[in-house]
Amino acid sequence: MDHLQALDKYFTENRETHLEQLKDFLRIPSISALSDHQGDMQKAAEWLLESFKQAGLENLSIDKTDGHPVVYGDWLHAEGKPTILVYGHYDVQPVDPLNLWESGPFEPEVRDGKLYARGASDDKGQVFMHVKAVEALMKENGSLPVNVKFIIEGEEEVGSPNLEKYIEENKEKLSADIIVISDTGMYGPGKPAICYGLRGLAGVQIDVRGAKGDLHSGIYGGGVQNPIHAIADILSSFHDKEGTIAVEGFYDDVRPLADEEREAYRALNFDEEALKEEIGVNELFGEKGYSYLEQTWTRPTLEVNGVFGGFSGEGIKTVLPAEAGAKITCRLVPDQDPEDIVRKLRAHIEKHKPTGVTVTVSEFDKGKPFITPFDHPAIQAAGKSYEKVYNVPTAFTRMGGSIPIVAAFDEILNLPVVLMGFGLSSENFHAPNEHFHLENFDKGLRVIGDYYYELSEFTKDDLNK
Structure with missing residues (x-):
């Protein structure tokens, strides 16, 4: 049995257990913007720390900041292998207007193959997947093919005001070869994407x-x-x-747009007519000489x-x-x-x-804007793992939005960043009825587990050229 088959077996056998565990995480109303939820923020951090322990991570800590704490854990016994720093956040957006929710925002419910709750997609569900990928590999093998470090913060939804200082003060503790973040989306249903740039x-x-x-x-x-x-x-x-x-x-x-990037965007066959219908406009409008994707991703x-x-x-x-x-x-x-x-x-x-x-x-x-060359080996390896599980080519995209802390990671730690998301733009993150498609939850677990193996094929020098 190869490692992907072993992962599939483990995640299939433990699916219901994992879903119930994720629901427990989602029941915690960890709203960082509201002072009334200070206790819930601490509770979420403690829940996450315990999940790290159960997965087999070590050197566990809840690190204080001037705001909500950072949760840290690692496993560093893969001698000579690359080290991955996994970043995510356990805080969530406020839930107003409450009357528009079809089920309680902190009462997780599965409907039509989707898990509904605040934080299901952004970002508790995606953080949870990385923890369970580590757990699966540790349960099956007793070890990991690479070294991992987790840094999960509680203030992303309020602009990460204290994380940059935390990174500066913990450069050695956070040293790694690449940073992996699952807080972005796929190109579309059944269409995996690696985001290599943010505005x-x-x-x-x-x-x-x-x-x-x-x-x-x-x-x-x-x-x-x-x-x-x-x-x-x-x-x-x-x-x-x-x-x-x-x-x-x-x-x-x-920075001028490279010809190979333009060609990659053309190959996505983006449907501008469908977009106009979806958002209710009769014409698109933007800078002349650029396609819609180029206008919104690269200009x-x-x-x-x-x-x-x-x-x-x-x-x-x-x-x-x-x-x-x-x-x-x-x-x-x-x-x-x-x-x-x-x-x-x-x-x-x-x-x-x-x-x-x-x-x-x-x-x-x-x-600041952020970009990692999309031909970087860590990004290409992520594309391979997506393709093995989804059986379609991976799109390499930029995003029009901004995640300022990504640029801070890039600038302070000087590491390539791999934005490896599993959400969909239709999943109502930051809005009522946020949800996560369980198809991407299931496949994402396997993608992440396989990705750790893909990265184990590289030396540290390969990833830091």
Whole structure:
């Protein structure tokens, strides 16, 4: 019996036990954003530590931070073999609006081959799979084909405010050859994907102030600058009519898209017509010269997320508002720097601000973009493991979203990152009725177990070229 057959046998025989264990994990309302759940966060960390122990991991600890703790465990007896650092999170999003849930968010329920609960897909279910893959290999063989370290945090859903400091302070403890993260998705049902790039983020708020208070638009209108008109002028200056960003120097550091990447995206045969129908628009709109996937995965953006000011209640109020504003986020690509982009935004706003108002810019979330060459051996090995189990070619993709801590791992530990997800975009993570397709739970367990064997074929030097 080869190792994949042994894994299949183990996971088949223990499926119901594993599902019940996962349900126990999902019953813990570990909502990091709400202080009322402080005790639940500790309970989830303790539950995870016990699962590490049962799986055969060693050097177990619940490490304090300035916020919620980090759970650590390792197994380091595969002499001469690579070391994998597995990252994930045990915290979950709030559940509001509660009335839209068909079953309790912390009362796990299987319906139509899907496990419903908050955290089922993001990220408790996927973290649990890595723990059970280790358990399976330890039960079957008494050892692992590679060395592993687990670092599972409790603050991802609130921006990981304390993890970067933790990584800096524990560089030696966290030293490894690659980082594996299962907190992303597949390309589609039955279509596995390895994500090798994420966009970064830079967010600002623009506040425009006119008169010291709201004015009567009949008495003052036409003689005093209107802050809403002013913010509209600023916002319209950010793009040309074809959607290209007009901020000076915005594209200076953008890394060109390689021909082989473009060809790989074309081979995915993305259905733009189906997308338009799904989201309810009659046309797509974006930077000229790039496909939709290229626009959303590999090109930077500047989006207006919200505009505020003046009267918006029922009826009409003849007011000339004293203030208005807008919230902006930019998605960034290699090799753009969030600090540099914010400086360029400030310069652009200063250049284009109308007379008669005061404009201030406040900075918010920032995160650097991340990319690992998709021909890296660790990424290609992950693709092989997917293909063995799913029996289809693996797609190599980037993602339009941002996971800032991924770039921090890359920068601080200087290691390749393998984003090896099993979720689907339709699984309502962060929304009511979050769920996880059990087909991907079952297959994912086998993929992860096989991946550890695939990586054992490499030397440390192979993975750190």
